[in-house]
Amino acid sequence: MPFTYEHPRAALAVDCVIFGFDEGGLKVLLIRRGLEPFQGRWALPGGFVRMEETTDQAARRELREETGLDRPFLEQLYTFSDVDRDPRERVVSVAYFALVKLSDHRVRGASDAREAAWHPVEKTPPLAFDHKKILASATARLRGKVRYQPIGFELLPPRFTLPQLQHLYEAALERPLDKRNFRKKILSFGILVELPDKEENVSNRPAQLYRFDKKAYEEKVRAGWNFEV
Amino acid sequence: MPFTYEHPRAALAVDCVIFGFDEGGLKVLLIRRGLEPFQGRWALPGGFVRMEETTDQAARRELREETGLDRPFLEQLYTFSDVDRDPRERVVSVAYFALVKLSDHRVRGASDAREAAWHPVEKTPPLAFDHKKILASATARLRGKVRYQPIGFELLPPRFTLPQLQHLYEAALERPLDKRNFRKKILSFGILVELPDKEENVSNRPAQLYRFDKKAYEEKVRAGWNFEV
DNA sequence: TCAAAAGTGTTCTTGATACACCCATGC
């Protein structure tokens, strides 16, 4: 129910599309709503913006509350303002786009009052509000972004293999990539460091482990490099 | 001065970065403020979002009020929410990015109470609020967008020459382009129609006039074409 | 020894870049 105003104003909220990645592919973090409207439905984590914080700060706060992570990759996505997107009253929502390492993070889940879970991006349950639209917009952004910015490293654990990275790219771009060309390209960027170890406990040839060289990456960004895949 | 609320809420505004192009280069439409704060300073055209309209509709309304144009190219840019971006009270602004044909349009200018004028993008006067930041964000978007979407046609008159188009690209990308390679590339897209006429009243060889073939363009977008310059 | 996934080079094709001279017009 709306508050009473001298002149009514829209409420301002943030919603976060939080992507993760594991063997099962791209995942998005959803919360099951405990209250009306849309009670019992899954929704993007979000909440109202406080008077003393920016929308960025609000998104970061939500993200910390839901995932416990402090410095995730986070950027503003788009502002959704359909007049009736919330049945209670006018709520304008600034959507954010976040990438987290599933390895870092265990969802708070049932310990909290709310139920939270990772869902495969390509088959989410019905969502509350206009969150289906927001999610579609976020996956489009992910697909676009992955092509020219090496954001894959935000989603993978600190030590990862090239096949893992390739699967991530294939999931984001929704098309298969040639193994040899992919390796050639990625390694040519010079932002991966080969580690002394290999994958363990696999029943096939173990893959080489790498880590992302953030320093080298930032150098090359400054030097105007282009990381188009 | 803020209204009185049970719980205070931010006000919601839109600001429009409206680009035009003529012989002098890229221009942006600015309004000189008649009221405090920032009285007398130049600012981006904008205003508050009404309860019964989306931010898109509010931006379109502002644009129509300032330029008289009805169907300009318009897209959402970014939402600016710094707590003290407006000295009066908390105002969150959704910025929009618009392209108009200067040929279509004469600024309402002094007829209105407000003074409005086109300023060269690369040397604008000091701006009110955080509008310098918004403008910088818009020019970055323009530079990025021009590379893969033929938005040049939104800024040029219905009939234009290839040298005009090239100058526009050079202004947006802030670097010179090779004439022959540019023509080859642009014509290869197959979205320009050669008109029967040539430029007039020039003291040199008159340039061929073209028009943009919107139908062909939309066909090719559907077919998955790529218009990277 | 078999199954499963990792790793490795070369060829071909395509698109990007670099570059210099003649042409049409107004004055």
Added chain:
DNA sequence: GCATGGGTGTATCAAGAACACTTTTGA
């Protein structure tokens, strides 16, 4: 006839795409 900007083609180089076999491990 001269100054001004418009218009044209080719050769070189770099990057992207296609493609098949050998290697390492656990079972």
